[in-house]
């Protein structure tokens with residue numbers, strides 16, 4: 001298995017790889033976006049990246065620009081310290097939402113996600129309407145949904161069953177995982193949900209425990225938790 005495959009580059013992308021481009025460019029994956037500057041990874045290291053002027057000029061709207069998760073063709077410079085992005089490979093999926101403001105424009109959330117996890121906490125955050133809004137976005141993106149319900153330590157078993165049943169009425173087949181970030185065996189159980197080389201994203205309101213879960217999954221404080229953000 002090569003380094004790109006470890007990052008999720010599979011046959012779907014391999015079939016769409018434009019070999020005329022691979023001759024001149026290296027493939028890498030976008031791991032963060034900050035306006036028009038990017039960080040990409042080739043599976044070995046993280047590389048600062050920018051777009052070519054032509055790319056920027058030809059981009060008619062936000063959909064044409066790289067999003068987190070995109071596979072891109074880049075030219076590498078300075079012993080792989082700097083990348084110039086020339087093109088985006090076809091997208092397997094795209095998660096986006098309407099940007100606020102009058103213009104019909106989209107804010108890209110992430111590309112090439114296999115499974116999008118909607119996270120709600122079982123306390124006052126739990127809300128079926130909001131869950132449905134996330135589902136619309138996930139279905140439009142051609143992505144498989146899953147539901148994580150956090151803070152199970154805060155409410156009783158019966159109430160949890162009731163909430164799961166409410167979800168099953170609208171979504172009979174979706175995976176629902178109930179857990180508490182304060183319970184180690186719950187965390188071990190959540191780990192079994194993730195398959196290697198697949199890409200997941202975690203969606204949910206502030207305070208539901210996304211960062212706490214990510215920290216628990218990677219066993220280190222990669223991400224700072226805050227009471228509210």
Ligand SMILES: Nc1nc2c(ncn2[C@@H]2O[C@H](COP(=O)(O)OP(=O)(O)OP(=O)(O)O)[C@@H](O)[C@H]2O)c(=O)[nH]1
Pocket residue numbers: 150151152153154179180181182204205206207208209210211212213224225226227228229
């Ligand atoms: N009781 C309980 N508290 C939790 C649980 N998970 C997280 N918390 C607490 O909830 C608060 C918010 O958790 P975060 O992980 O920062 O929430 P987040 O979803 O990352 O929030 P944003 O980064 O603002 O989007 C913290 O004080 C956590 O300690 C849980 O399962 N049970």
Ligand SMILES: [Mg+2]
Pocket residue numbers: 210211212224225226229
């Ligand atoms: Mg967070």
